[in-house]
Amino acid sequence: MIDTLLVLNTGSSSLKFQIFAERDLNVLMSGKVTGIGDTPEMRAKLPNGEETRSTLPASTDHNLALRAVTELIGGHDHGWRTTAVAHRVVHGGQTFREPVIVTPDVMRRLEALIPLAPLHQPHNLAGITASARIASGAPDIACFDTAFHAGHDELTSSFALPQEMRDKGMRRYGFHGLSYDWISQVLSKDYPDLRAGRVVVGHLGNGASLCALKNGVSVDTTMSMTALDGIPMGTRSGSIDPGAILYMIHDLELGVEAVQDILYECSGLKGLSGISNDVEALLQSDDPKAAFALEYFARKTAQHIAMMAVSLGGIDALVFTGGIGEHAAPVREAILRRLRFLGDFKTLVIPTNEERLMATQAKKLLRTVA
Structure with missing residues (x-):
């Protein structure tokens, strides 16, 4: 046994x-x-x-x-x-x-x-x-997934909303924390000098976000109250003007469920290309819409990496992980091309392993309650 x-x-x-x-x-x-x-x-x-x-x-x-x-x-x-x-x-x-x-x-x-x-x-x-x-x-x-970001200060976690709304839990939480925690641990073991510095990690997949790490600790991230915010994803819109959502509801007379479906299921790479949310399929396609979707993704991701660099006061390393981050070299290159203005920084590709991290956390908890 x-x-x-x-x-x-x-x-x-x-x-x-x-x-x-x-x-x-x-x-x-x-x-x-x-x-x-x-x-x-x-x-x-x-x-x-x-x-x-x-x-x-x-x-x-x-x-x-x-x-x-x-x-x-x-x-x-x-x-x-x-x-x-x-x-x-x-x-x-x-x-x-x-x-x-x-x-x-x-x-x-x-x-x-x-x-x-x-x-x-x-x-x-x-x-x-x-x-x-x-x-x-x-x-x-x-x-x-939210736990890794739980230590963010109020300046990072707050929305510019009235206090009564913030008191109802409307704040920035952040996600993909299990992946970022794993990357932080790998950096601690294999790249201790980098971990002690300013690292932006890009978890790029069907769900995608960025995290700013200082001394291995999350200080900022692109997702916020829900896993919809930040960079565009496979089928999710990423950041969007809140007024556009109001327009869909009030002027286009779409119901809340219809708007939710658009934002979560029909947008992102899938919505931009009209073809697929699969990056490999888009890279192989000769349809101009596929190229447009990938260029849009690369540009928005680069813009948000620069935003994370602001939170860190600079950038010493950029780590790619997740399905797209690990396997789609042309997408990585398109992102890096837009970041040359930031100067020299280390670029790494580190496979994430959320499952092993979870097993480690479970084993530790079992020992605690034994």
Whole structure:
């Protein structure tokens, strides 16, 4: 019998999982479902090292993806005893600033945050509910994307809104904190001199943001109250004039749900190109709209990197991570081309590993409560 930690990372269009041996955090099995809502596919690396790949029905949503993962794990269980299931939870609000064991009360508080992360939070919480099918009786541990940014000062976290609105929780929280925490730890180990300086990290993927690190600590980030703000993303608009939203509601007479769908599901690279939110597909396309979308993304990302540099008082290094940041060299080059005016700084590509970070956090928490 091997004690294991199961990690579930449910994103807007993907579901990743890893099974770690609790003792040494060796990966025993891993996999992911990608293309949820479009062309879903499941890939996995089995305990014997074999890699599998299968196409899932086009109707596969997050719940069906979780079911497919459950069946896959059940078919390759090698006497594992799951001691905890760690879940990525996008929004922890102002309450949750470190990992926590999920209780009914915690679950209610997390459900109350769904309006702040409607694209992610419901899927994160569905994973917590579904985990009982995989590991009955094992505690669920929530690991928060917002926690890494919880130490921001008021100047950074505030909106220019009346106090009564700010008192209702309308503030800048920031996201992708698990990824940024991992990058900070890698820098501490492999590039200690850089970590001690001024580093901008770009988590660029279907969801995308930037983080300003000083001495490995988050001092600013581009996402704010929701995961919609900042640079344009796969299907999300990024920063937009609030007046444009009012115009859609009042003048175009669009309902709130229709506007939400436009901003979250139909904008970004997908909306600009009219083709796809897949950067690889856009890079391969000869359609001028594809090139326009990629140029727009590069320009806006570079502009926001400069904004992060202002918060740091300069820049010593720029780290790319995430699906686009790690694999799309032409996009990286287009961004860097626009940043030459900042002078010399180190450029790194570091793969993120949110799942291992979550396993580490879960193991630490289990020891604390033992």
